Amino acid sequence: MESMLQPGKPAEAFDSIFIFIDLWLLILPRQRKENTMLRVGIIGYGSRISNMAKRMAMFGIPYRVTAIADPRAAEIQASQDDFLTEASFYEAADELLAQADQLDGVMIGTRCHLHTEMACKVAPTNLPLFLEKPVAITFEQVKQLDETFRTVTAPVVVSFPLRLSPVLQKVREIIESGQVGTIEHIVAFNDVPYGSGYFRSWHRNYELNGGLFLQKATHDLDYLNYLVGQRPRWISAMKARRVYGGDMPFDLQCKDCHLRETCPESPFNRFRFGFESEQVQFNERRNYCVFSEGLELQ
Numbered sequence: 001m002e003s004m005l006q007p008g009k010p011a012e013a014f015d016s017i018f019i020f021i022d023l024w025l026l027i028l029p030r031q032r033k034e035n036t037m038l039r040v041g042i043i044g045y046g047s048r049i050s051n052m053a054k055r056m057a058m059f060g061i062p063y064r065v066t067a068i069a070d071p072r073a074a075e076i077q078a079s080q081d082d083f084l085t086e087a088s089f090y091e092a093a094d095e096l097l098a099q100a101d102q103l104d105g106v107m108i109g110t111r112c113h114l115h116t117e118m119a120c121k122v123a124p125t126n127l128p129l130f131l132e133k134p135v136a137i138t139f140e141q142v143k144q145l146d147e148t149f150r151t152v153t154a155p156v157v158v159s160f161p162l163r164l165s166p167v168l169q170k171v172r173e174i175i176e177s178g179q180v181g182t183i184e185h186i187v188a189f190n191d192v193p194y195g196s197g198y199f200r201s202w203h204r205n206y207e208l209n210g211g212l213f214l215q216k217a218t219h220d221l222d223y224l225n226y227l228v229g230q231r232p233r234w235i236s237a238m239k240a241r242r243v244y245g246g247d248m249p250f251d252l253q254c255k256d257c258h259l260r261e262t263c264p265e266s267p268f269n270r271f272r273f274g275f276e277s278e279q280v281q282f283n284e285r286r287n288y289c290v291f292s293e294g295l296e297l298q
Helices: 010-030 047-058 074-079 093-097 111-124 139-151 166-176 212-228 267-272
Strands: 036-045 064-068 088-090 105-108 128-129 156-158
Touching: 010 047, 010 212, 036 047, 036 093, 036 111, 047 267, 064 074, 064 093, 074 088, 088 093, 088 105, 111 139, 156 267, 166 212
Parallel strands: 036 064, 036 105, 064 088, 105 128, 128 156
Antiparallel strands: none
């Protein structure tokens, strides 16, 4: 546990702990007999899902990742990660799912626009599924999920760990005890310090992630429903983008910008003012200009 609770990374650590609880509740019923390792396949072995998978192992869960499907399969295999010594590697989800009888569960960690497609591929196997949120980014995908999963009986867990956090568990306990009477109104805030991160990486593409309401507000909507034990009858929303966006080239990276020494969002200044880690970070995939034209993220 100590290795997870590193200074400056509390959100990441606690997020992983609560996702671990989600996953453990998902795959525990699948355990075939005592001392038998559960076999898990992962579709889309990105940084988030791989991090979660490894942290699960830290808790002594009797499982192994035995199959990975990812377009970068050869690259992942070549990394010779000790965590994946028992894994078979495939470039497509269909190839992995052809071996579904050799699995006890599946985790999906692709980019958001592929969540629905991959989940619908898993559905016919009736394997327990861990699906990253958002489960869909269009109404058409929502309808597809609804139709596909009507006959699925295996458990499905969606990555909404906040409802399992101690503070929300305590709030639910207080509500259910009747100490505060009938809940007539409830307000939630999601004020994160890394908002610019959604404008400097692939998340800036609305067609790939569906916007910030799906990326962040879904957490609040989930635990609000959980706390009050009700579903909304109607929904309204407002949006505004006041800070990010501008007239810089869409494909401009901070390392190539003549303003990198003065821009408040450059890795230089984020490091200088204590917003980043202990060193200046130049990640090729996460350092696009947040003041560029063409930002459609809502």
